[in-house]
Amino acid sequence: MTQSVPSPGLTLLLAPAxxxxxxxxxxxxxxxxxxxxxxxxxxxxxxxxxxGKTPLAPFTIDRREPGPNDVQMEILYCGVCHSDLHAAxxxxxxxxxxxxxxxxxxxxxxxxGANVKKFKVGDRSAVGCLVDSCRGxxxxxxxxxxxxxxxxxxxxxSPDVHFPGKMTYGGYSKSITxxxxxxxxxxxxxxxxxxxxxxxxxxxxYSPLKHWGATKGKKVGIVGLGxxxxxxxxFAHAFGCxxxxxxxxxxxxxxxxxxxxxxVVISKNEAxxxxxxxxxxxxxxxxxxxxNLDAYTNLLRxxxxxxxxxxxxxxxxxxxxxxxxMKRCSIAGSLIGGLPETQxxxxxxxxxxxxxxxxxxxxxxxxxxxERMLKSDVRYRFVIDMASLQ
Ligand code: NAP
Ligand code: ZN
Ligand code: ZN
Numbered sequence: 179m180t181q182s183v184p185s186p187g188l189t190l191l192l193a194p195a196x197x198x199x200x201x202x203x204x205x206x207x208x209x210x211x212x213x214x215x216x217x218x219x220x221x222x223x224x225x226x227x228x229x230g231k232t233p234l235a236p237f238t239i240d241r242r243e244p245g246p247n248d249v250q251m252e253i254l255y256c257g258v259c260h261s262d263l264h265a266a267x268x269x270x271x272x273x274x275x276x277x278x279x280x281x282x283x284x285x286x287x288x289x290x291g292a293n294v295k296k297f298k299v300g301d302r303s304a305v306g307c308l309v310d311s312c313r314g315x316x317x318x319x320x321x322x323x324x325x326x327x328x329x330x331x332x333x334x335x336s337p338d339v340h341f342p343g344k345m346t347y348g349g350y351s352k353s354i355t356x357x358x359x360x361x362x363x364x365x366x367x368x369x370x371x372x373x374x375x376x377x378x379x380x381x382x383x384y385s386p387l388k389h390w391g392a393t394k395g396k397k398v399g400i401v402g403l404g405x406x407x408x409x410x411x412x413f414a415h416a417f418g419c420x421x422x423x424x425x426x427x428x429x430x431x432x433x434x435x436x437x438x439x440x441x442v443v444i445s446k447n448e449a450x451x452x453x454x455x456x457x458x459x460x461x462x463x464x465x466x467x468x469x470n471l472d473a474y475t476n477l478l479r480x481x482x483x484x485x486x487x488x489x490x491x492x493x494x495x496x497x498x499x500x501x502x503x504m505k506r507c508s509i510a511g512s513l514i515g516g517l518p519e520t521q522x523x524x525x526x527x528x529x530x531x532x533x534x535x536x537x538x539x540x541x542x543x544x545x546x547x548x549e550r551m552l553k554s555d556v557r558y559r560f561v562i563d564m565a566s567l568q
Pocket of ligand 3: 275313316317
């Protein structure tokens with residue numbers, strides 16, 4: 179069994195340094211628990227990175243024809259996650275090329291298999307970060323497919339059982355075929371393009387906020403106002419928390435407040451940071467680069483938690499133990515969300531009219547958008563209009 183793809187389930191989101199830990203976690207390459215290999219395929223236009231050093235460019239992929247349980251959808255919009263950039267630029271060394279990124283996928287159903295019950299042709303539909311899992315382990319049984327004991331199948335860069343020897347290809351493409359269990363329903367009233375980022379940025383922030391009990395009466399910090407961070411601010415506000423945004427960008431203060439933060443702190447300003455010492459119940463850190471975590475553990479109160487969702491190329495410097503010891507606080511992590519919780523999040527967004535703030539781009543601007551993302555110049559999620567891909 180090759181070690182070159184240590185964990186299909188986690189290939190999208192784990193930092194390389196963490197990969198050496200995977201054997202200890204009992205995570206192994208996914209077997210063929212769904213041995214059916216679909217040979218009927220059609221071509222679809224896509225954009226791919228051929229290596230970590232080359233820009234994304236036009237590419238043609240095979241998509242399977244729908245099997246009995248499959249939904250085929252036309253991709254109308256796809257959000258641009260910083261994970262796409264980490265993968266396409268070879269920042270996560272376990273990624274195999276070519277990579278077709280994209281896991282914030284929305285569009286319309288174009289074909290359904292004979293057994294499909296939830297969808298019919300013409301319905302709005304969505305696909306997030308995972309397209310399969312073993313479905314039989316304890317975690318899958320609890321709706322935590324992202325933590326499947328056999329490794330989830332990521333929407334891109336996981337071995338594709340339907341095309342042996344190839345990897346799954348993501349949403350920077352015209353169409354996708356996915357088992358209906360992994361396809362989500364979008365509330366009708368939400369704008370389609372602005373809903374795309376909910377499929378990763380939305381669930382990745384909603385899930386830990388729920389898990390760590392971010393509710394009214396709790397003081398919650400969100401670190402970084404990018405794609406994930408701006409959804410985190412919206413959710414923390416919607417859950418009734420006292421919401422504080424930490425940003426490195428002075429130019430984002432007004433937006434932070436408009437999006438729902440009660441207070442915005444410039445994280446480079448030590449005096450401003452010190453005012454919040456020992457006061458947070460929960461801090462969700464979405465930063466995409468390596469940085470000093472002590473700045474945030476210092477702000478936790480007794481039993482507080484700092485949850486990391488950013489997956490930077492280089493590890494964070496090891497944090498000082500003293501705030502952890504003296505306040506019994508924790509540093510934790512969280513990976514996207516399972517299918518039931520993702521549907522719950524979409525329905526919550528429908529009820530509360532929550533979508534992402536987006537900047538629409540044609541696919542030809544994808545490389546430029548990555549450069550802007552690296553400069554923290556995104557307000558607050560790029561979304562690709564897939565009509566631009568011919
Ligand atoms: P993004 O849109 O690029 O936003 C990241 C934000 O972090 C920036 O806008 C910036 O906000 C802040 N930032 C960037 N560099 C910084 C630095 N050196 N120091 C301090 N702050 C910095 O990225 P994203 O799409 O939200 O993704 C964020 C991270 O989460 C990525 O590493 C991504 O791979 C990861 N991710 C993880 C999961 C998961 O399941 N755990 C899911 C999706 C994404 P300010 O300008 O406000 O400072
Ligand atoms: Zn993502
Ligand atoms: Zn499983």
